[in-house]
Amino acid sequence: MKYSQQIGIVAAIALIGICFLPWIYVPSVQLKLSGINGKINDQLTFGRQIIPHSFYCAIMIIFFSIQKVWSKRTNLFIGFINLGWAIKNYIIFTMCRPECPEVQPGLYLLVAMSIVMQLCTMLPKLTIDNKQ
Numbered sequence: 001m002k003y004s005q006q007i008g009i010v011a012a013i014a015l016i017g018i019c020f021l022p023w024i025y026v027p028s029v030q031l032k033l034s035g036i037n038g039k040i041n042d043q044l045t046f047g048r049q050i051i052p053h054s055f056y057c058a059i060m061i062i063f064f065s066i067q068k069v070w071s072k073r074t075n076l077f078i079g080f081i082n083l084g085w086a087i088k089n090y091i092i093f094t095m096c097r098p099e100c101p102e103v104q105p106g107l108y109l110l111v112a113m114s115i116v117m118q119l120c121t122m123l124p125k126l127t128i129d130n131k132q
Helices: 004-018 050-065 069-094 105-122
Strands: 022-026 031-034
Touching (some): 022 069, 022 105, 050 105, 069 105
Antiparallel strands (some): 022 031
């Protein structure tokens, strides 16, 4: 695909921005949780999910811009880790504890951008020289 690397970079930047959006709303405590704020109380905290997502996205942006075969293969691996982390966030945040939280669009966008990034890692544009 011609623009897969640019789309992957934009999706990575968008994924970092999605961490600032609300992911779930807990009606009993009237609290919106996101990738920045994951603390309900002292006993129940989800952590700051923006840190691992930013780390993976920064590495992926660097590897999207390098036109080498090893960077594309490494990017594929890191993309799977990022997608797994996004799916883990979706499962953990949407679990029903004493009550079920209301899922906000930001959590769906997080998984969608991770899938877009993974698809872009599978479609690299490489020019390979055949020297024989």
